[in-house]
Amino acid sequence: MPDTSPLLAVPEEDLADLRSRLRRTRWPEPWPGTGWEAGTEIGELRRLVAHWASGYDWRAHEAAVNALPSHFADIGGTPVHYLRFDGEAPGSLPIVLTNGWPSSFLELTGLARRLAEPSRFGGAAADAFTVIVPSLPGFGPSPQRPRLAADEQTHDLWHRLMHDVLGFERYAAQGGDLGAGITSRLAEAHPGSVVGIHLMAVAGPPSYGDLTPEERTYLASVAAWQAEEGGYQHQQRTRPLSLAYGLSDSPAGLLAWLVEKYRAWSDSGGELAARFDDDFLLTQASLYWFTGTIGTSFRPYYEHARQLTPQVNRVEVPTAVAVFPADLAHPPRSWAERTYNVVRYTRMPRGGHFAPYEEPALLAADITGFLRPYR
Known part of the structure; x- marks a missing residue:
């Protein structure tokens, strides 16, 4: 039951x-004028x-929160909480959304609903996704991993959830902040299942080599x-x-x-x-x-500081990068291309680090446009 x-x-x-x-x-004694x-x-x-x-x-x-479509999966002894929003169209492409810190699954629900039921928001039902929103281990409903990251990687938990538990042979992934790193490692480790990834932050390459003026400006920022x-x-x-x-x-x-x-x-x-x-x-x-x-x-x-999570080396899965003006960093396309197979690069007109909550319509449109050829 x-x-x-x-x-x-x-x-x-x-x-x-x-x-x-x-x-x-x-309360502490307030400082004057700060x-x-x-x-x-x-x-x-x-x-x-x-x-x-x-x-x-x-x-x-x-x-x-209790009215949301919550589920739990036991993945090799690690309980993982996740939300599931079924796509409104038959055969909707699955996508896993991963938040960063200090965010939670709650920030992603508005974006998830837009992706799962686009016709409610002026889109086409044919563009629907079946959306999975796991809670990161140690964030809210998901307890922390019982083992060190070196022994149990979050991106592998996500693949086992999507592929083994939920039975998705092909799926997409999206993330920002910590979620961008998890999404990147997921695509690098499981390119046969991940059809495309959409990122709001990118990993740097293992080595730089010659830098363009734009890249030098970026690293200085x-x-x-x-x-x-x-x-x-x-x-x-x-x-x-x-x-x-x-x-x-x-x-x-x-x-x-x-x-x-x-x-x-x-x-x-x-x-x-x-x-x-x-x-x-x-x-x-x-x-x-x-x-x-x-x-x-x-x-x-x-x-991560103790190198218990792997470095992202090269991601050949088709990748979209969305840069929001108030986010923590604004990598140029050439920087992203050092690590990823970038097929779409978008500078957003507004939004910041919490873009799934701040600008769900902009983000949903960019994800949908990017992934349409990979359905």
């Missing part, structure tokens, strides 16, 4: 504990914390971004557990860590409300809080 229990069923005492912790937040320059601005965080403690209706959002914005990555790569203790104990601290990224990495112009409403941000934070997975979400950074 299939498991019909809800994905989320937070006990009332856990909800009361969260609200109590939020109301008892011990705004967001030194980190999350205290006035905005106080406002969100007060709403999370008193106005935010977790039960309504819990019910909405990456270095400048790392110097200004990369502190989170260095901490999560080197001493993630020291950070995890505090964020797992303080919901205000957890929210501060997440909200800073949503503001800085989106096409928001510095205004969170331009892209994200309060309840969306608080639901994302609540998913991490109630599942206790903020610390395990850091594992990909730590394992």
Whole structure:
């Protein structure tokens, strides 16, 4: 018999504990005149914390998450949560969507619905996909992998889910951030099954050789971004557990860590409300809080730094690259072509790191146009 229990069923005492912790937040002494320059601005965080403690209706959002088409698969002893949106047309091409950090499966649901039922959004039913959205190990509903990445790679879990569990002989894949790396390794390792990949970030080649002026400018911009914005990555790569203790104990601290990224990495112009409403941000934070997975979400950074995940060498599977103006990096086509068989390269007019949520229509159209010849 299939498991019909809800994905989320937070006990009332856990909800009361969260609200109590939020109301008892011990706030640091504010600095004069820094705004967001030194980190999350205290006035905005106080406002969100007060709403999370008193106005935010977790039960309504819990019910909405539970209404999603959730499933679990046991893949060699590793439980994997995933959403399945069946395509509206017979024989719809399967596609697996993979999020990055600090995102979750929830950010991908709007994009998934557009891809699965394009006629609802002004598209053609013939362009429908059957969309699979797995939760990364250690993110929300999927528990962390019981083994080190060197022994169990996420991209291989995805192939076993798509090919062995769900029975898809051919499928496509899409991802950004961490999801772009997983998607890239999936295509490199399983080119006989993966018909095409769509990326919002690209892996660099193992060696550079001669660089074009555009590529030199790009690498300089990456270095400048790392110097200004990369502190989170260095901490999560080197001493993630020291950070995890505090964020797992303080919901205000957890929210501060997440909200800073949503503001800085989106096409928001510095205004969170331009892209994200309060309840969306608080639901994302609540998913991490109630599942206790903020610390395990850091594992990909730590394992990658210790070379427990493989370098992407050369991907011959047809590849599309979409570059969003407010994303973390803007690789030129020539840079992507050093590693990938790039057949489509699009500079988007708007959107950022959270493009599946910020600009689902733009992204769905680009994925659909790219994959139409490979159905």
